[in-house]
Amino acid sequence: MKRVNPARRIQSDLEADIRSGRLRPGDRIPIEQDLAGQYGCARATVSKALGELTAAGLIERRRKAGSFVAHPPVHSAVMTVPDLAELIEARGETYRWEGRSVRTLGDAKDRESPPVLRIEGVHFGGDDPFALEDRIIELSEVPSAADVDFKRQAPGTWLLAQLPWTEARHAIRAVGAKSAEARALQVAAGTACLELERDTWRSGRSITHVRQLFPGDRFDLVAEFGNSPA
């Protein structure tokens, strides 16, 4: 038995056994001591391999009890949320942002309605409207936003460069375009659209809230995934 990268060998052997069904959910994996003997390596090495399999959601480890093949192969998908400009340019089209309305709302003195910037605009791919955007930026968190001309600069791209977020929540649903929205997107009223609503935070404090509306035929959200987010 060659001793190249024992950790990887253990990991990929077990992974193969699990994926192929030779090891089934709930099955017990030999204890680390035995695996170490079997592969001729130290227990720490086995432990590292098992640790990575745990992170990948393939196995579950319990003190004293041992390690087991994880139960329901986790149903979580890693969804990539790309920058719109990048996405459109990747398609070979020219990206353009058209700011329609930029207003400052709220008041620093009023705790109930802190000062925010409200921006509405349209993302274009070539000559076609690609998405309608309605965004609110918390000025208390991003004061420099007040000095930017969001009629010309897309707020998403700017914000990202300025102050990347650390937490977010997305809601995705299908809605019919209202007449004003339909006009902006150059589609018929009632056209099925994908609505993406995103709240982002940094260190627990809200930065921005955005609602994007994509005509159904112009956008697919794709989520790819195996078990490991690696």
Add this chain to the structure above:
Amino acid sequence: MKRVNPARRIQSDLEADIRSGRLRPGDRIPIEQDLAGQYGCARATVSKALGELTAAGLIERRRKAGSFVAHPPVHSAVMTVPDLAELIEARGETYRWEGRSVRTLGDAKDRESPPVLRIEGVHFGGDDPFALEDRIIELSEVPSAADVDFKRQAPGTWLLAQLPWTEARHAIRAVGAKSAEARALQVAAGTACLELERDTWRSGRSITHVRQLFPGDRFDLVAEFGNSPA
């Protein structure tokens, strides 16, 4: 300086520095040797901590060059794709599956069109149709599916218990309900619906393909996420 869980301390200290912006993307992190001295622990311990930060997408490590704060805080979301039955019951409604059509297609001898089971049906939450499903199951991969009565048993739930998948691909888009679909879902034709198309594989071999159609007002896909998929 207390020496409790040095690995975690290093990890959370760096994480705090990065999230707060004290360390900015591209910044260099002290070399492992120095961190080890600073925290009074072994280099292996520092290495483990940095390894986990790498997995979480917070830092990037390069041989000889050193470790750096990762560039664009990764925009990947962990999206949970729950079992429909579970989801509806979690809402306090009664789940019911109504199989509408179950047919066997294809031929074992024909390589171009292997034998498959095609199932159409509707998921109900209480008395309301919740989703329309159109599914194809590869009989060569799941032969026992031929013996199940999918008019009564929901195929998704059954398949999951039978043969969990290891890879999948989702496409999400908005479409208007066609008239037959609208009838089945008891909504007006053209109503905006969320279309979820999922292909699943096990060890690289296709198991099932499913298309689910949700009336826009009855379903929200929600993706929650910080940076770490942990």
Add this chain to the structure above:
DNA sequence: CACCCCATTATGTCTAGACATAATATCGAA
């Protein structure tokens, strides 16, 4: 000046052994 080779450096991986910790199994007492 351009190019290739090599020493240096920081990460990557591993070992053997130690102690900590949590969960289970066992045994004794009420």
Add this chain to the structure above:
DNA sequence: TTCGATATTATGTCTAGACATAATGGGGTG
């Protein structure tokens, strides 16, 4: 029989030191 203390066991974490490996920066050569 049931409950609670205790021993056992397998994972969790750490250390100090070793060697491997890849990338960089420099130096020498054409």
